[in-house]
Amino acid sequence: MISGLIQRLEKIVGSRFVSGAAEELYLYSMDPGTMPQAYPDAVALPKTVEEVAQIVRLAGELKVPVVPMGAGLVLSGLTRALRGGIILDMKRMNRIIAVNPMSRYAVVEGGASQGMLQAFLKKHHPSLKHSMPDAPPIATMAGNMCIHGSGHLSLLGGSHSDMLTGMEVVLPTGEIIRTGSCSVSPDWFGRSPLPDLSGLFLGWAGTTGIVTKLGIKLFPNYAFNDMLIFVCEDADAMPDVISRLTGVQVAEDMTPWMTPKPDWAKGFLHINIAFGAHSKKELTFKRNLLQASVRHYIDQKTAGFLPLPPTQKGRFLKVPSPDLARFADLRRGGGFEYVGAMMAIEHFPEAYRAGLAIAEKFQVSYSLGARIIGAGHAMMFFFAYAFNRADDDDVRRASLALEATNEAAINMGGIPWKAEMPVQRQIIERMDPETFALMGRIRSVLDPNGIMNPGNWEK
Amino acid sequence: MKPIAFDPALCAGCTTIDCLMKCQYLNFCGIDDARTEKLSINEGRDSRVLHECLTCYACQEYCPYDNNPFYLLVERQEEKGLLPAPRPILEEQLRMMAPKGRIEKKAVTAPVVDMCAFPMLTACIRGRLFENASTIVGTDIFCNIMWLHFARNSVIQERVPEAIGKIMAFYMGDAKTNELVCFHDECYGTYTSVAKAYGISVPFKPVHLFDYINRRLDTLSGRINPLNQKIAYQRPCSNRLSPETDRVLDEIFKKIGVERVPRTYDRQKALCCGGVPRAHQRDELADELVEKNISDMQKTGAAYCVFNCPFCMATLGMEVAERGLMPILVSDLVQLALGE
Numbered sequence: 172m173i174s175g176l177i178q179r180l181e182k183i184v185g186s187r188f189v190s191g192a193a194e195e196l197y198l199y200s201m202d203p204g205t206m207p208q209a210y211p212d213a214v215a216l217p218k219t220v221e222e223v224a225q226i227v228r229l230a231g232e233l234k235v236p237v238v239p240m241g242a243g244l245v246l247s248g249l250t251r252a253l254r255g256g257i258i259l260d261m262k263r264m265n266r267i268i269a270v271n272p273m274s275r276y277a278v279v280e281g282g283a284s285q286g287m288l289q290a291f292l293k294k295h296h297p298s299l300k301h302s303m304p305d306a307p308p309i310a311t312m313a314g315n316m317c318i319h320g321s322g323h324l325s326l327l328g329g330s331h332s333d334m335l336t337g338m339e340v341v342l343p344t345g346e347i348i349r350t351g352s353c354s355v356s357p358d359w360f361g362r363s364p365l366p367d368l369s370g371l372f373l374g375w376a377g378t379t380g381i382v383t384k385l386g387i388k389l390f391p392n393y394a395f396n397d398m399l400i401f402v403c404e405d406a407d408a409m410p411d412v413i414s415r416l417t418g419v420q421v422a423e424d425m426t427p428w429m430t431p432k433p434d435w436a437k438g439f440l441h442i443n444i445a446f447g448a449h450s451k452k453e454l455t456f457k458r459n460l461l462q463a464s465v466r467h468y469i470d471q472k473t474a475g476f477l478p479l480p481p482t483q484k485g486r487f488l489k490v491p492s493p494d495l496a497r498f499a500d501l502r503r504g505g506g507f508e509y510v511g512a513m514m515a516i517e518h519f520p521e522a523y524r525a526g527l528a529i530a531e532k533f534q535v536s537y538s539l540g541a542r543i544i545g546a547g548h549a550m551m552f553f554f555a556y557a558f559n560r561a562d563d564d565d566v567r568r569a570s571l572a573l574e575a576t577n578e579a580a581i582n583m584g585g586i587p588w589k590a591e592m593p594v595q596r597q598i599i600e601r602m603d604p605e606t607f608a609l610m611g612r613i614r615s616v617l618d619p620n621g622i623m624n625p626g627n628w629e630k
Numbered sequence: 631m632k633p634i635a636f637d638p639a640l641c642a643g644c645t646t647i648d649c650l651m652k653c654q655y656l657n658f659c660g661i662d663d664a665r666t667e668k669l670s671i672n673e674g675r676d677s678r679v680l681h682e683c684l685t686c687y688a689c690q691e692y693c694p695y696d697n698n699p700f701y702l703l704v705e706r707q708e709e710k711g712l713l714p715a716p717r718p719i720l721e722e723q724l725r726m727m728a729p730k731g732r733i734e735k736k737a738v739t740a741p742v743v744d745m746c747a748f749p750m751l752t753a754c755i756r757g758r759l760f761e762n763a764s765t766i767v768g769t770d771i772f773c774n775i776m777w778l779h780f781a782r783n784s785v786i787q788e789r790v791p792e793a794i795g796k797i798m799a800f801y802m803g804d805a806k807t808n809e810l811v812c813f814h815d816e817c818y819g820t821y822t823s824v825a826k827a828y829g830i831s832v833p834f835k836p837v838h839l840f841d842y843i844n845r846r847l848d849t850l851s852g853r854i855n856p857l858n859q860k861i862a863y864q865r866p867c868s869n870r871l872s873p874e875t876d877r878v879l880d881e882i883f884k885k886i887g888v889e890r891v892p893r894t895y896d897r898q899k900a901l902c903c904g905g906v907p908r909a910h911q912r913d914e915l916a917d918e919l920v921e922k923n924i925s926d927m928q929k930t931g932a933a934y935c936v937f938n939c940p941f942c943m944a945t946l947g948m949e950v951a952e953r954g955l956m957p958i959l960v961s962d963l964v965q966l967a968l969g970e
């Protein structure tokens with residue numbers, strides 16, 4: 172423990188919002204995934220951007236690592252203090268600062284959660300919504316943005332980082348900067364036409380700065396919503412099916428899923444397709460377009476839409492979807508992790524078969540699925556494994572399965588998403604060396620003291 | 631597979647071909663055209679009817695000679711490998727509804743009410759109407775008649791005797807009653823019409839829900855508060871297999887003081903609720919059926935839309951309610967009149 176650290180942090184944020192207590196450090200030493208524990212020296216919960224800047228300056232002075240953390244739900248251990256230091260828990264910076272209903276964006280603080288924005292919009296702007304991930308609603312907007320998250324409007328708007336309109340960031344040296352239109356204008360409408368500096372903080376796992384505010388695009392919240400579930404028997408047909416369904420550009424979210432449970436679903440490939448409209452007529456029109464796009468398969472009788480009576484649709488229209496969280500507790504004991512790999516759509520059959528083979532080899536409970544990103548531009552294919560944290564053998568098999576999955580995903584041209592530290596190394600091995608060298612130069616300019624979440628994106 | 635009870639000579643001598651001429655979904659250019667198609671079906675040749683049929687069961691009722699035209703049609707579809715619904719849809723349903731072996735022996739006393747595979751329906755069995763009733767439910771005793779919509783008579787033939795065996799072994803075998811009240815038209819249709827057509831023996835006495843309610847209302851007559859309401863009835867496909875019970879329903883309605891308003895799409899001209907065509911991937915037709923049904927009901931000024939089929943209610947109920955009619959099951963309506 173660095174002497175005087177706790178006291179100096181207390182001076183910045185107040186004694187109630189700093190801890191060096193063993194039981195609290197224990198909780199902050201891990202996340203629900205399989206990565207081993209790593210203990211911080213202290214945890215601090217700032218309330219203002221100035222407090223964040225002061226903490227970063229203090230850390231620079233003491234050469235102490237700083238690990239920004241939202242809800243800590245990333246599952247790949249990115250909020251563990253790999254080299255000790257301060258975990259900067261952002262949850263107190265949780266204001267919804269502004270909503271611009273005309274230009275459809277919201278500005279929130281760095282610790283505001285997905286659930287808070289959802290509830291705020293429901294209450295004050297019921298005609299608007301943002302793209303919710305299926306993570307527990309306590310997950311933060313900034314944490315999700317920083318890992319290029321995706322959610323219920325990703326078919327429409329791409330990755331959540333594509334929906335980012337600007338940021339306020341505390342640099343590792345303590346300066347407070349802005350990216351996007353808000354760096355020039357009072358409005359947070361977007362990132363163009365300026366040099367786009369937002370990328371300096373997206374996908375870096377908190378190694379380049381701390382996001383204290385961000386702007387995010389909002390979308391119409393439709394009065395009428397529907398869900399189709401397409402079922403297909405042939406994995407090889409899936410890229411074409413996805414391409415046809417996305418080609419009509421009327422859905423908001425498209426999430427394929429393949430699970431061995433319930434028994435009736437085993438071996439079939441399903442796609443949940445969510446879409447909305449301002450009127451019933453428009454809704455029917457959109458449904459017809461979606462159905463017509465895959466009529467070829469229906470006529471061949473190899474695929475079709477599940478006949479869901481209206482009363483059964485509610486469960487599938489829930490945002491966030493409770494299904495993954497339910498699967499997460501399948502083995503009890505609170506262990507759950509998935510490899511999500513961004514990849515081109517044509518790799519779907521390969522990814523599906525790899526997932527099945529790995530689950531079989533390591534005897535793990537699996538759930539395979541994907542979220543289509545953009546109008547069929549890419550997908551986040553996930554291989555989820557549930558395990559019992561209290562059962563060492565279960566954890567070991569899940570870890571081996573995850574390792575094998577990452578390897579398989581990389582080999583087929585995919586890139587593991589929100590990669591844990593060892594997988595970041597695997598990615599770096601495949602990365603163009605000049606690209607990686609540039610990443611290093613950028614980091615040393617932004618973070619000359621090397622204090623930001625060290626251990627990540629390093630060889 | 632046991633052959634279906636069917637006599638080609640009856641069709642040969644048939645002057646009306648009612649089975650096809652009365653069909654509300656397929657059009658024929660006159661009786662000769664219908665006769666040609668029917669002959670093709672009978673002789674195992676291809677017919678457009680096998681491809682276009684909505685599987686509404688109605689021809690089963692239209693045939694004046696009980697010559698099982700619908701069962702034969704479905705049999706021919708299966709023989710020819712025709713699939714009204716895509717394979718994965720059929721396969722998933724087959725697995726969902728397969729007997730799960732989760733059945734346990736239980737003592738039952740009269741009235742024993744068969745709730746088919748749907749545990750959520752058991753909440754309907756309450757109050758004086760079902761006083762002292764025992765219920766039986768689960769996929770192991772599923773009546774399996776739904777496979778008529780999916781060209782899978784073979785599954786009916788395989789699973790129905792098994793279900794009957796389980797009903798006897800786990801419940802009715804030791805019961806003091808031989809009567810099994812079928813909450814759903816489908817079960818009653820299975821244990822009467824389908825069983826008869828395929829020569830499946832049924833050791834218990836199936837009792838239609840309407841017969842049970844009608845009898846019960848005689849006992850409870852002093853408790854009836856006439857509802858004095860107009861109701862529109864959505865007759866389900868499976869009631870086509872026991873058309874005589876539709877008249878019993880009229881008696882029930884009379885006893886509880888409701889008027890079954892005359893609709894274009896009731897009785898023999900009842901229209902499909904739209905549920906099955908969705909499984910057949912014919913959503914636009916399903917939309918049309920929903921619209922026709924509901925606008926027809928609205929025209930009558932009825933306050934309630936009464937269902938006896940929970941699946942019809944799941945398909946139409948929300949839309950019906952949005953359009954100002956209260957969706958309700960027959961048994962719940964009766965309980966309303968009994969002040970329960």
Ligand SMILES: Cc1cc2nc3c(=O)[nH]c(=O)nc-3n(C[C@H](O)[C@H](O)[C@H](O)COP(=O)(O)OP(=O)(O)OC[C@H]3O[C@@H](n4cnc5c(N)ncnc54)[C@H](O)[C@@H]3O)c2cc1C
Nearest residue numbers: 241242243244245304305306310311314315320321377382
């Ligand atoms: C059941 C379940 C379902 C999920 N479904 C989805 C889904 O549909 N879509 C999806 O995208 N994700 C999903 N996730 C993954 C994850 O929970 C979310 O992405 C979540 O939004 C991450 O946010 P967080 O606040 O927990 O981030 P954290 O885990 O706290 O942090 C994530 C990363 O961002 C950094 N970081 C956090 N806050 C800041 C900040 N203010 N400034 C700079 N860096 C910061 C951290 O250092 C870390 O590297 C799911 C997780 C679970 C458990």
Ligand code: SF4
Nearest residue numbers: 641644648649693699
């Ligand atoms: S099935 Fe009945 S109605 Fe049809 S042709 Fe034969 S006898 Fe006539």
Ligand code: SF4
Nearest residue numbers: 653683684686687689
């Ligand atoms: S089942 Fe219905 S749609 Fe099919 S032929 Fe008979 S009456 Fe016509």
